[in-house]
Amino acid sequence: MGEECCSTQLIDGDGEFNALGMERFMKAVRLAECGLSYAVVSIMGPQSSGKSTLLNHLFCTDFREMDAFRGRSQTTKGIWIGRCVGIDPCTIVMDLEGTDGRERGEDDTAFEKQTALFALAVSDIVLINMWCHDIGREQAANKPLLKTVFQVMMRLFSPRKTTLLFVIRDKTKTPLEHLEPVLREDIQKIWDAVPKPKAHEDTLLSEFFNVEVTALPSYEEKEEQFKEQAAQLRQRFVHSIAPGGLAGDRRGVVPASGFSFSAEQIWKVIRENKDLDLPAHKVMVATVRCEEIANEKFDHLTSDEGWLALEKTVQSGHVSGFGRKLGSILDAYMSEYDGEAVYFDEGVRTAKRQQLESRLLQLVHPAFQAMLGHIRTKALDKFKNDLEQSLKTGKGFAASVHDCIQSSLLEFDQECADVAIRQANWDTFKVRENLHHDIEVHAASIRSVKLSELTTHYETQLTAALAEPVASLFDAAGQDTWASIRKLYKREMENVLSELSTSLSGFELQVGKFDTMVANLKEYGRNVVEKKARDEAGKALMHMKDRFSTVFSHDKDSMPRVWTGKEDIRKITKEARAAALKFLSVIAAIRLDDKPDRIGDILNTTLADGPKTQERSIAASTDPLASSTWEEVPPKNTLITPVQCKSLWRQFKTETEFAITQAISAQEAHKRSNGMLPPPWAIVTIAILGFNEFMMLLRNPLYLLVLFVIFLLSRALWVQLDISGEFRNGTLSGLLSLSSKFLPTTMRLLKRLADEGQGHNQPQQTSPLLNSQSFRSQSQRQPSFSDSQPGISSSSSAGLSSEIGTEYSTQIHNGETDTEASRTS
């Protein structure tokens, strides 16, 4: 069979419990695996009564026996433990130190009581070894032993039912049938004589003990018969715990894995001479053992390779089938616990199981949380991708968000189900809420980006639709400019708002938000118009001069004017100024609200008739332009204030005056040039008398060329030196002045001729100073109205105009001469 007895001293002669030896014994006989399928047998009886010999023959143990030739002396000290070889179920046997021994004497009875109590507390079957000749004797050796057994039995609060098997040694020829009643009578007498606690006063012996009796022949005298009957007796120990067996009705068995601890604790209590409460002890053993088992399982899980690998993988990413894997790991350990703790007290076992489960769940919970984190991230990423794809298909924003949220949360729920374990009902609601919140935040940010893109798109569209057309309308400023701008603004705004409304329908915006966006876009459109108006107002002087130039320098067919002398310059000037004034009245204020104002009338009445008349006829206190605001026009709509208009007009007039003077000069020059021709008879006479010289010149073109050059130079010098002007103040001063100017003028003239030989000649008809480019370059040197808006500094404006005026007056003074020069060249 391969089984060994492994006998070990459990308690030594001094009463010390051999815990280490017990552990080794437990492992050697693998007792812990037996659960409840084991039995404990002990033997007690007088010293040297053949106990060890009997056990060795019954159970094939190897307890030390006394050498028969060395005399009767005590061989067994304390308690020895061994395994019954070849008996099923696993049966443990304890050999107790003999009672009534000479070595310990009467004082040592306490130790006998202690070992007896220990044997009763842990054994299912107690063999009482007794000599046959002691039966019925008053002074029998085992009487005190039985008394001890019954006394200590009372100290067990709720004793287990123990089988007392009396083994009568050295049986005589008296049959057992006669001996047994006598023995039972002796036992009953002893039981009755034992003082009992009140609770057990009327308790029958049979409630605590099963009494069995057997007899064996003398080992020394009838060894063969002894062995034969011992073998028969051995059979009673096979399946002893089965119903009907020797210990078939035993109670309160400690599970085998707790036997070692239980035995040690019982001995400890006995040694301390405390009452031994077996039920409480059983709970205590269950508590300790279940806790040990639970701790063992917990420790095993912490070093479980499967769990460690799972935990590591979870840290780095999503693990599919997490719940299933973790659940099976936990299940394995809980099953192990259940298997090992199954025979312990149910209440304790269940409580310890819950504790173990709680600890295990606590250990693995961070991994679960990490998994939830992965799932949450995954679901959020899914939402982001789905939303992006959905929006690409052109689906409405709100519908896309709604569908994507449903889809992501559904996936989250499914993943949570995959992660969940049967052993715990961990809450995923909070993580779900956080995920929902993250999704909402992301959706809101995308919504805001999309709305911003839409706003930018429609603003760009509005700018393109309004800016250039409004500028164009200002270019052609007239009576209905602002009406046209309003019409344009209304039409484009309706178009854009209609498109915006369509685009926003998919967003399912709240009414307030939608209204705000519409209002903002309207405001933007209005600002585009207003900004353009302000820009144009800043260039008002340039525009006015352009308009003046256009009307003044071109006829009704838009052809450049040639000042022949027939033109009514005064009338043309008035028309040109009226055109400029019209622009000023249009650009002076923003009129997007279609409210009537009197700006045009005021400007016409105060500026159109000419400043000199105004200044004379209107006192400063009644001047309608001596104000910084227009009546009926709010300041925010004012582009050019009345006082700025006045200043601007003055500057405009100053800067256009030169062109008028030029035109007058050109007219006079034209008239003079027509009047300087000699009379016809003189021309005929010159032709007849100079015929020969003409012919000479014709024959020699070189002379003709030289004469022509001399003529040109002379004519140019005449003009440049202003000879007629110089002699106006007298001949002498004229000569002096001419002598000082002759040489530099000649040099300048030659240089100009050389320069002009490389370039092209200017048209004779239009003065270069009337060129609009020239106006622009001048006006660009002026301070911008947009910069000085709402009010131009009158001092700077006046100063600037006076400076320009000075420059122009010099030019006007030389105007005739310059015109002449240009005509000549």
Ligand SMILES: Nc1nc2c(ncn2[C@@H]2O[C@H](COP(=O)(O)OP(=O)(O)OP(=O)(O)O)[C@@H](O)[C@H]2O)c(=O)[nH]1
């Ligand atoms: N008369 C008689 N003597 C026996 C019998 N069996 C054993 N002996 C002898 O009794 C002596 C003691 O035997 P043990 O088996 O050591 O007795 P024990 O009760 O274990 O002794 P302690 O453990 O010292 O108390 C030995 O010399 C045995 O030979 C028996 O059946 N009858």
